[in-house]
Amino acid sequence: MKKLLVLGAGTAGTMVVNKLRPLLDPEEWSITVVDQAAEHHYQPGYLFIPFGIYASEQVTKPRSRFIPKGVELISGEIDKVAPEDNKVDLMDGTVLQYDYLVIATGTTPRPEETPGMAEEGWRQTVFDFYTLEGATALADKLRKWEGGRLVVHITEMPIKCPPAPLEFTFLADSYFRDRAMRDVVEITYVTPLDGAFTKPVASRHLGGMLDERKIHVETDFYIESVDNDRNAIVSYDEREIPFDILVTVPLNMGADFVSRSGLGDELNYVLVDPGTFLSTTWDNIFAVGDAANLPTSKAGSVAHFAVDVFTKNFLSHIRGEEMVHVFDGHANCFIESGNGKALLIDFNYDTQPLPGKYPLPGIGPFSLLEETELNHFGKLMFKWVYWNALLPGRELPLPALMSMAGKQEVEE
Numbered sequence: 001m002k003k004l005l006v007l008g009a010g011t012a013g014t015m016v017v018n019k020l021r022p023l024l025d026p027e028e029w030s031i032t033v034v035d036q037a038a039e040h041h042y043q044p045g046y047l048f049i050p051f052g053i054y055a056s057e058q059v060t061k062p063r064s065r066f067i068p069k070g071v072e073l074i075s076g077e078i079d080k081v082a083p084e085d086n087k088v089d090l091m092d093g094t095v096l097q098y099d100y101l102v103i104a105t106g107t108t109p110r111p112e113e114t115p116g117m118a119e120e121g122w123r124q125t126v127f128d129f130y131t132l133e134g135a136t137a138l139a140d141k142l143r144k145w146e147g148g149r150l151v152v153h154i155t156e157m158p159i160k161c162p163p164a165p166l167e168f169t170f171l172a173d174s175y176f177r178d179r180a181m182r183d184v185v186e187i188t189y190v191t192p193l194d195g196a197f198t199k200p201v202a203s204r205h206l207g208g209m210l211d212e213r214k215i216h217v218e219t220d221f222y223i224e225s226v227d228n229d230r231n232a233i234v235s236y237d238e239r240e241i242p243f244d245i246l247v248t249v250p251l252n253m254g255a256d257f258v259s260r261s262g263l264g265d266e267l268n269y270v271l272v273d274p275g276t277f278l279s280t281t282w283d284n285i286f287a288v289g290d291a292a293n294l295p296t297s298k299a300g301s302v303a304h305f306a307v308d309v310f311t312k313n314f315l316s317h318i319r320g321e322e323m324v325h326v327f328d329g330h331a332n333c334f335i336e337s338g339n340g341k342a343l344l345i346d347f348n349y350d351t352q353p354l355p356g357k358y359p360l361p362g363i364g365p366f367s368l369l370e371e372t373e374l375n376h377f378g379k380l381m382f383k384w385v386y387w388n389a390l391l392p393g394r395e396l397p398l399p400a401l402m403s404m405a406g407k408q409e410v411e412e
């Protein structure tokens with residue numbers, strides 16, 4: 001019996017076991033997946049919780065519900081991988097052997113890595129919305145807030161879902177307008193980037209949207225600390241931005257066991273080939289989803305497209321054949337812009353987000369880099385697609401690799 005062991009049953013790990021179980025003969029292959037948490041969270045839903053659009057029950061379901069028959073789900077925290085012995089230690093002393101290992105343990109916010117961030121102001125005046133607890137605490141705060149300075153802040157790239165802080169900012173603008181209190185709220189968007197977003201055309205477009213909404217943007221801001229006495233964030237170049245509420249995206253890092261096992265970079269992301277996800281050191285270890293050090297966005301959409309490519313390659317690899325499918329970094333993401341509208345971006349390692357239509361050239365129905373109600377509807381529909389089609393590993397009519405069809409070239 002050959003053993004496939006998957007670490008992490010989040011978006012990517014769940015898709016991997018659902019796709020591979022029907023393709024690997026149960027007489028020859030056992031599949032085991034390990035996760036530390038009993039509940040699966042639909043993380044894109046966290047964005048809507050601070051504004052009372054979703055409640056926590058709408059974004060959580062029992063993890064076991066998404067694990068197919070014939071796959072063993074083990075509940076436990078991973079301590080270490082010993083690649084030279086093909087084994088994984090769990091914190092409770094369990095030892096799991098494998099022939100092939102897939103690491104899909106994602107990335108998490110680490111507020112404790114920034115001085116002052118996770119201290120006395122935490123969840124009083126300093127909030128995150130990248131965890132369910134943070135998003136829920138922020139909903140409480142915003143409901144009672146009477147106005148002041150709201151600062152939305154990114155600590156350092158890469159973060160998962162890079163547009164999420166922008167979406168939060170647009171939704172906050174819309175939320176305070178609806179409550180007729182926008183005139184008593186000053187919103188500042190603070191980023192370590194030199195513009196609103198990572199890629200030039202989208203950055204210009206999204207920057208213009210922030211301007212239209214009278215949101216001040218502070219760029220190239222590398223945070224040194226949060227000063228809880230003065231309610232301000234302080235940068236290495238000694239700029240200080242005061243706040244009444246700080247909504248920060250803390251440093252994102254991969255799981256600590258990755259570095260303990262000698263498999264990762266300085267942020268604990270597993271070093272892999274960006275086309276095949278095979279470890280750069282071990283021929284029987286792959287990493288998919290946010291856990292991998294891919295030079296593209298950390299996003300559920302990337303996990304989805306990547307797992308499609310991974311599945312085909314994995315079957316070749318275990319037969320000793322060459323892996324001929326090469327991932328291109330394909331990512332797409334709806335960006336909520338408030339007032340019941342959203343944009344869509346679609347890009348890869350080499351092509352930045354461009355205007356146009358998706359997925360059908362000229363038809364859409366979704367519009368790239370343009371605010372439409374249909375895009376917003378697509379974003380809300382995606383929750384259903386996630387639980388019912390994506391996680392169970394069903395085929396979606398979206399090619400894994402990015403296409404230029406339907407996109408318009410734009411001068412930078």
Ligand SMILES: Cc1cc2nc3c(=O)[nH]c(=O)nc-3n(C[C@H](O)[C@H](O)[C@H](O)COP(=O)(O)OP(=O)(O)OC[C@H]3O[C@@H](n4cnc5c(N)ncnc54)[C@H](O)[C@@H]3O)c2cc1C
Nearest residue numbers: 008010011012036043044078105106161289290299300301
């Ligand atoms: C606010 C927000 C908005 C987002 N919006 C979007 C969006 O609009 N579109 C989009 O495509 N993506 C979005 N994302 C990103 C998306 O949710 C992630 O990229 C995706 O979930 C990554 O999947 P993953 O399987 O790599 O990691 P995860 O889904 O995070 O799964 C990792 C799993 O590993 C487990 N784990 C970790 N360490 C250990 C350990 N030591 N022991 C045992 N188990 C462990 C965890 O419990 C978890 O279940 C958003 C994320 C956030 C936070």
